[in-house]
Amino acid sequence: MKVLVTGGAGFIGSAVVRHLIRDKQYGVVNVDKLTYAGNLESLREIDGSPLYTFEQVDICNLAELQRVFADHCPDKVMHLAAESHVDRSIDGPSAFIETNMVGTYCMLEAARHYWLSLVGEARESFRFHHISTDEVYGDLHGTDDLFTETTHYAPSSPYSASKAGSDHLVRAWHRTYGLPVVVTNCSNNYGPYHFPEKLIPLLILNAIHGKTLPVYGEGLQIRDWLYxxxxxxxxxxxxxxxxxxxxYNIGGHNEKRNIDVVHTICDILEDLRPEKPEGVDQYRDLITHVADRPGHDLRYAIDASKIQRELDWVPEESFESGIRKTVEWYLDNEAWWSRVLDGSYQGERLGLSA
Structure with a gap:
């Protein structure tokens, strides 16, 4: 069994690659352009495995994608490659349109032509899995309503709009051409190897360095957190x-206000890292409220009952267990995040001296 994973050097993609090889013993072809968020050091535990192959390819390069399909003949495709940071999409939306929409189009075309070349069981079992986000649904205004698989799309940011567009492309390729696709929309992820620009790793690393912990507005935005x-x-x-x-919607059943996430991280650090930077009495003292981002959605919450009912999946981690594991991982893996912060991880991947 061979799975082609795009964006396999990213946060979620690297977790998928590690799981496929370590736990499933499947072959993996990792296709990643290696933008700033792609870090091959997140895959060190499986690097060198005979089950693992890396291809540094831009998903917007259709000819190269066609070569990858021809060379490796995957049984399944898991398409995770995407620009995913909302603030970056507000500052520079063009990269999000290019990667998330044009890149998805190129992946669909490469996969479609490859699929049409297959025969028998290989063609019957081929799947194109498009991994998306709950942000395509916009936000929820009530306290009890949830995003379901039939919730209307109402994206708020250039990022979520580009992901919504890619979702529509995938469904169109299924309806028009018969490409066998599945789509998933997930809630906010957190855990090991998360790029430090994202909320949870940013808070952890800022706190242990005695830097401010920025919170948008009053921190009342609610997210469903998924390990x-x-x-x-x-x-x-x-x-x-x-x-x-x-x-299939995938959620962690862990709705938390952003301010409560910040407080939880501070409290865990008080326990695990009581020796604070000079001038810091309590980690919570570092919390600083900043102006809210434009178009900031208030609440996301996933109804994940379909995947539980039909595929027997439920999350194993509660937020309390997962966030503690996450803080512990960052405290124990300074070698990983310090190379991200100083940029030397990029030098290594390009073959330069760090």
Whole structure:
């Protein structure tokens, strides 16, 4: 069994690659352009495995994608490659349109032509799994309503709009050309190997360095938090057992206000790292409220009952267990995040002296 994973050097993608090789013993072809968020050091535990192959390819390069399909003949495709940072999409939306929409188009075309070349069981079992986000749904204004697989799309940012567009392309390729696709939309991920620009790793690393902990507005935005290794298990379950043409929402059943996430991290650090930077009395003293981002959605919450009912998947981690594991990982893995912060991880991947 061979799975082609795009964006496999990213946060969620690397968790999927590790899970496929370590736990499933499947072959993996990792296709990644290696933008700033792609870090091959996140894959060191499986690097060198005979099951693993890396291809540094831009998903917007259709000819190269066609070569990858021809060379490696994958049984399944898991398409995770995407620009995913909302603030970056507000500052520079063009990269999001290019990668998330044009790149997805190129992946669909490469996969479609490859699929049409298959015969028998190989063609019957081929799947194109498109991994998306709950942000395509916009936000929720009530306290009890949830995003379901039939919730209307109402994206708020250039990032979520580009992901919504890519979702529509995938469904169109299924309806028009018959390409066997499945789609998943997930809630906010967190866990090991998360790029430090994202909320949870940013808070952890800022706190241990005595820097401010920025909170948008009053921090009342609510997110459903999903531990990344739970998400990886769900994604693999969907690509192998999901029904063609279906969408599955994946959530952690862990709704938290942003300010409560910040408080929880501070409290865990008080326990695990009581020796604070000079001038810091309590980690919570570092919290600083900043102006809210434009178009900031208030609440996301996933109804994940379909994937539980049809594919027997539930998250193994509660937020309390997962966030503690995450803080512990960052405290124990300074070698990884320090090379991200100083940029030397990019030098290594390009063969330069760090």
């Amino acid at each position: 990344v290794e739970d998400h990886a298990r769900a994604l693999v379950r969907v690509v192998f057992d999901g029904k063609v043409g279906e969408t």
